[in-house]
Amino acid sequence: MRMTGLAAIPMVLCGLCAASPPPGGPQASGTPGPPAVHGNPMAGNHGFGVVTERDAVLGGTGGESAVAVGGSLALGSRYTIAPRPADGFRATGDARPTALLVDGRVDFAASAADAVLRVAGDRYAKVGDLSGTATRATGMDGAPVKTRLVAAGAGYGTAPRVELTTAQPPASVGPARGLLDFGALFASHRQRADALARCRGTVTVPAGTLASGGTVRVRLAGDGTHVLRLTGAQLARVRALEFADRPTAARPLVVVVDTTAEGGALSWRTPTVTGIGREDAPYVLWAFPDATRLALTAGGTLRGSLYAPRAELTDGSPAAVEGDIVVRALKAGPRSGAVRSAPFAARPVCPAATAPAGAPGRDRAPVPVPGTDAEPRAGTEPGPDDEPVDEPEPGTEAEAELEAEAEAAEEEAEPGSGEEPPAGPADEEAEPAEAEVETGPEAEPAEAEVETDPEAEPAEAEVETDPEAEPAEVETGADPAGTGAEPSADTESGPPGEMAETGARARLWLVGAGAALLVATGTVLTRASRGRHRGTGE
Numbered sequence: 001m002r003m004t005g006l007a008a009i010p011m012v013l014c015g016l017c018a019a020s021p022p023p024g025g026p027q028a029s030g031t032p033g034p035p036a037v038h039g040n041p042m043a044g045n046h047g048f049g050v051v052t053e054r055d056a057v058l059g060g061t062g063g064e065s066a067v068a069v070g071g072s073l074a075l076g077s078r079y080t081i082a083p084r085p086a087d088g089f090r091a092t093g094d095a096r097p098t099a100l101l102v103d104g105r106v107d108f109a110a111s112a113a114d115a116v117l118r119v120a121g122d123r124y125a126k127v128g129d130l131s132g133t134a135t136r137a138t139g140m141d142g143a144p145v146k147t148r149l150v151a152a153g154a155g156y157g158t159a160p161r162v163e164l165t166t167a168q169p170p171a172s173v174g175p176a177r178g179l180l181d182f183g184a185l186f187a188s189h190r191q192r193a194d195a196l197a198r199c200r201g202t203v204t205v206p207a208g209t210l211a212s213g214g215t216v217r218v219r220l221a222g223d224g225t226h227v228l229r230l231t232g233a234q235l236a237r238v239r240a241l242e243f244a245d246r247p248t249a250a251r252p253l254v255v256v257v258d259t260t261a262e263g264g265a266l267s268w269r270t271p272t273v274t275g276i277g278r279e280d281a282p283y284v285l286w287a288f289p290d291a292t293r294l295a296l297t298a299g300g301t302l303r304g305s306l307y308a309p310r311a312e313l314t315d316g317s318p319a320a321v322e323g324d325i326v327v328r329a330l331k332a333g334p335r336s337g338a339v340r341s342a343p344f345a346a347r348p349v350c351p352a353a354t355a356p357a358g359a360p361g362r363d364r365a366p367v368p369v370p371g372t373d374a375e376p377r378a379g380t381e382p383g384p385d386d387e388p389v390d391e392p393e394p395g396t397e398a399e400a401e402l403e404a405e406a407e408a409a410e411e412e413a414e415p416g417s418g419e420e421p422p423a424g425p426a427d428e429e430a431e432p433a434e435a436e437v438e439t440g441p442e443a444e445p446a447e448a449e450v451e452t453d454p455e456a457e458p459a460e461a462e463v464e465t466d467p468e469a470e471p472a473e474v475e476t477g478a479d480p481a482g483t484g485a486e487p488s489a490d491t492e493s494g495p496p497g498e499m500a501e502t503g504a505r506a507r508l509w510l511v512g513a514g515a516a517l518l519v520a521t522g523t524v525l526t527r528a529s530r531g532r533h534r535g536t537g538e
Contacts, residue, residue, distance in 0.1 A: 041192040041285070041307060042324055042344045044185050047088035048101065049324050050339055053186040053309070055104070056330040058117060060315070063339030065324070066097075066123070070182030072104035075115030075160045077334040082120040084341040091126060091179055094172055099123030100162070103177055106133050108151035108160050112334075115160035122166040125149065128177030135170040147173065189309035189326055196256055196307075197289035199350035201229035203253070213237035216271075218253065220245040225252055225348045232259040232266040232291075243275030247283035252346035254285045255304075264292035264311075270299030270319055278303065281322040281342035294327070301337075305344040 045051050049065020056069045059076020064084045081099050088097040099119050106127060119125050127133065127149070136148045136156045147170070149162040203226050205216055210230070216238050220226045226247075230238075235257050247253045259266050266288070276284070284304025288294060291308050296317040305323035306313070312329040315321075315336040322342040 038347070038349050040344060040347050041189070041196070041287075042305065042326070044188055045324070045326070046180065047085065047097075049083075049341060049343060050330070051185075051324075051326050052328065052330045053182050054329040056332075058330075058332050059112070059115070059334045060332050060336030061320075061338040062118075064341035065339055065343075066099045066101075068101040068103075068180060068182075070103050070180075070186070071329070072107045072129075073102045074107045075111035075117050075162070076332060077112055077114075078116050078118075079332070080118045080120055081123075083123060085343075088123075089179075091124075091172075091176065094124055096122060096124045096166065096168075098126050098179075100125040101176075101179060102126070103128040103180065103182055105129035105131055106149060106162060108132060111160040113160065117160075117162045119162065119164045123164070124166070124168050125162060125164060125173060126176040126179060127174035128179075130174045135173050137167060137170050149173070186309055186328070189307075193287060193289040193307065193309050196254060196285075196287045196348070196350075197258070198352045199225075199227045199229075199254060199256055199348075200352065201227050201256075202350075203228040210234040210237055213239055215240040215242055217242045217244055218275075220247055220251050220253060223250040225254060225346075225350045227350050228253065228255045230255065230257050232257060232262040236266065236268060238271045239269075241271045241273045243273070243280075246276050246280050247346075248280075249283060249346050252283040252285065252348055253304075254287060254348050254350065257286070257288050257291070259288060259291045264290055266291055266293070267295045267297055268299075269297050270302045270317065272300035273303045276303060278322050278340065278342060281305075281340075282345035284323070285344055285346070285348070292328075296321075296336075303342075305342075 045068070047066060048068035050056075050063060050067045051070075052068070053070045055071035055074070056067070057074045057076045058067070058079045060079060062078075062080035062082065064082055066083045066088050067081055068089075083097075083099050088099070089101070090097045099121060100117075100123070102125075109132070125147075132152050134150050134152050134154060136150060137144060139145045139156070144167045145156070146166060147164045147168040148156055150156070150158050151160070154161075202224075203218060203220075205228070209216055218228065218241060220243075235255075245251075257266070281303040282305075286302070286304050286306050288306075288308035288311055291311040293314075294308055294311040295314040296302070296319070298317050299319050301319050302321045303323070306321060306325050306327070308327050311327050313325070313327040313331070315330070315332045318335050318337045320337040320340050322340045324342075324344050325339060
């Protein structure tokens with residue numbers, strides 16, 4: 001049996017429930033999950049702008065950020081560390097902050113023969129292992145001089161060397177191992193990188209832009225963390241990055257690069273960046289969560305911090321980096337550009353990426369409910385005026401269903417209108433197709449018994465299709481007036497069991513009274529006749 005519209009409502013609602021995920025289950029694509037990142041990923045660096053977990057080679061121009069090396073340090077060429085911030089990490093007992101911290105040793109044997117690493121700004125150097133190193137802090141006459149670190153047995157003016165612009169006591173230089181716990185620090189960095197990898201993308205790039213390369217225009221609408229997700233191949237094709245809006249602490253940009261398809265290795269010509277300057281770099285983060293080998297080959301100035309805690313970074317580009325650098329290991333070649341101080345200064349908060357597309361979710365279209373013919377329409381809620389109402393079958397609960405339909409229609413009708421409902425086409429236009437009641441030729445009416453008196457109304461108030469004529473006889477499943485119009489439940493207007501207020505009720509009362517009088521008269525005559533018969537029999 002096909003269900004009527006009212007009977008299908010519970011099934012429709014159950015269908016919508018079936019299409020929704022259970023609590024705590026997978027969320028639909030685009031539905032924000034819990035925050036994946038909350039806080040500055042550079043926390044724990046203690047003011048160092050270049051941080052490596054393992055070894056580092058420093059060559060090229062130099063930088064404005066303090067350097068912390070978790071392994072050993074080799075000198076590649078002439079390199080200057082000139083920290084811009086007024087303060088930074090200061091070891092216990094030191095009079096000055098530290099600009100160069102090496103947890104391992106300075107590897108003079110692996111350094112360039114003419115290499116000089118200069119620590120400017122009257123900052124100190126801290127070395128964990130002084131094996132193979134000599135600290136020179138006095139001249140030939142024994143007078144204090146600016147401190148230098150040279151190979152063991154080498155003189156003050158020899159190279160390779162590390163030279164300071166201040167006189168640091170040799171005991172302060174080292175051994176000074178364990179000032180930073182690099183193992184714990186990078187375990188934390190990898191966790192933060194993994195959290196960034198789960199960030200849901202919020203910045204979209206026009207279709208075709210990344211496929212062909214060229215300029216990518218970035219819009220940062222409104223506050224909040226903006227996330228641009230790219231693959232390594234897509235990033236390599238970007239030649240220019242144009243900012244329509246400048247990032248701020250309230251709306252930072254995080255670029256998450258997935259190098260899975262490249263096996264974790266990426267050779268990158270940095271794009272030309274326009275629309276932002278060095279003052280905006282503290283609010284841009286370039287994250288490479290899964291990269292293991294990263295090479296900067298050429299290109300424009302990289303504005304923003306480079307965050308790749310699993311990667312060995314080889315910097316062979318003369319372009320500068322404006323921001324922090326956090327990598328597993330670093331090789332800055334003799335042609336590498338400067339590292340300019342622009343510490344990352346935002347606290348990203350980004351929704352976690354959700355289940356893959358196709359996972360059940362609230363944004364999917366409702367599905368048909370098995371066992372019914374009704375299919376819910378997305379965005380609507382079933383009601384008495386827009387449900388499909390199917391014909392009842394003989395011998396079923398048709399009466400109960402039709403009564404429910406009549407009650408729903410009575411709530412929508414205007415009682416006491418004093419007008420009869422229009423017949424024929426006008427009635428068809430008044431109701432949508434779904435709301436029409438289908439009454440096939442074999443369907444039973446709501447009341448099986450009908451009056452056959454030419455002047456009588458059916459027991460159930462049906463829509464009158466002719467304001468003047470009464471139906472001579474109502475056939476089961478037939479149109480009373482022969483107009484072809486379907487009976488409409490919308491025209492009933494009183495409580496259940498009452499006829500519609502059509503203006504002809506007075507005439508019907510007279511007809512009813514006359515019929516009652518005839519019945520009473522017939523009853524009296526019948527009783528009198530029976531009395532006469534009994535008298536005759538006696």
